[in-house]
Amino acid sequence: MRRNYQNIPRYVPHAASGYALNQNESQYPLPERLERAIRDVSLEALSRYPVEELLALKASYADYAGVEPTQLMVGSGSDELLAILSQAILDTEDRVVAPAPDFSMYGIYTQIARGHFTQPDEQGLRYETLIEVIRATEPKLVLISNPNNPTGKMWTLDELSDIATRVPYLVVDEAYIDFTMKDSFVSRLSEYPNVIILRTLSKAFGLANLRIGFMIASEEIIEQIDRFRSPFNVSGLSAAVANVVLRDETYIQESIQFHTAQREKLTELLRPIGEILPSRANFIYVKTDDSEGWASRFLDKGVHVRAFPDGLRVSAGTDEAYALIQQTIEEVNSVENS
Ligand SMILES: Cc1ncc(COP(=O)(O)O)c(C=O)c1O
Incomplete structure (x- = not known):
């Protein structure tokens, strides 16, 4: 070990x-019409490794998120994408900063990737405190959930943009952004190419059991981080079911x-x-x-x-x-x- x-x-x-x-x-029950449509998902490709289903899913989600399919990576939940990006970005002992409190897995994935994780000791959701910690620590990566888990606090796009100018990489974890349908960092991604956005189908889309998350970033970053993903990390059956739900209009x-x-x-x-x-x-x-x-x-x-x-x-x-x-x-x- x-x-x-x-x-x-x-x-x-x-x-x-x-x-x-x-x-x-x-807690929103899946409507009957979607249950029926999901039952029609074909099992024909069960013996083959998933490729087509993932391409179709990327196309649907790119459409939903307003980005190009080449700006997406799909993971087995955004959890897996956090693990992949930590491995891809961090060298041993590189420093990572997150607000406090924030999603508990950030520290764990940093440790797994042999990085060093720091959070503010107090007032850890104040913008000024976070900036102080970033100044003192000089992290390679900052991880921020927006809306914040557990408090629901929204960081403003200006605050996030400012943080992006201070560090090599900023991850904006938008697991809960679909509930507000606005203030996503996607609108600023082209101005801040060192920002990586995480999304998931586990929350507003009600599909936690499928384990599907998305990384949204510049084509260049996706191309770099994709080397750290295992080739068939997402089930084609999950992707096909997700696609049915994503294509529903309402x-x-x-x-x-x-x-x-x-x-x-x-x-x-x-x-x-x-x-x-x-x-x-x-x-x-x-x-x-x-x-x-x-x-x-x-x-x-x-x-x-x-x-x-x-x-x-x-x-x-x-x-x-x-x-x-x-x-x-x-x-x-x-x-x-x-
Ligand atoms: C802020 C945040 N990020 C990521 C996740 C992971 O979600 P999933 O792996 O289901 O996509 C969660 C789950 O609770 C979360 O709260």
């Missing part, structure tokens, strides 16, 4: 029974409308717990000193949420889950008032 391999945390996924509002998955709008309405309901519901941070994603962050306490009370009712040191991240869910959240909050209030 590699020296110090134990320092790399192990991510062990587990199935959540009950209502899973802890993983930011889509599905993504329906999903966004559903999640926006459910996010607004959730905001009202969680207000008694603490300050709600503004979010345009499919989750909200509520500040509380008792995050572990709330998470375990919700879990007693079968609702999974994610606790952080100073708050809870709760994904937009269904009305059934919300009824249980409301019940929990009312029970706590009635004990406090008695």
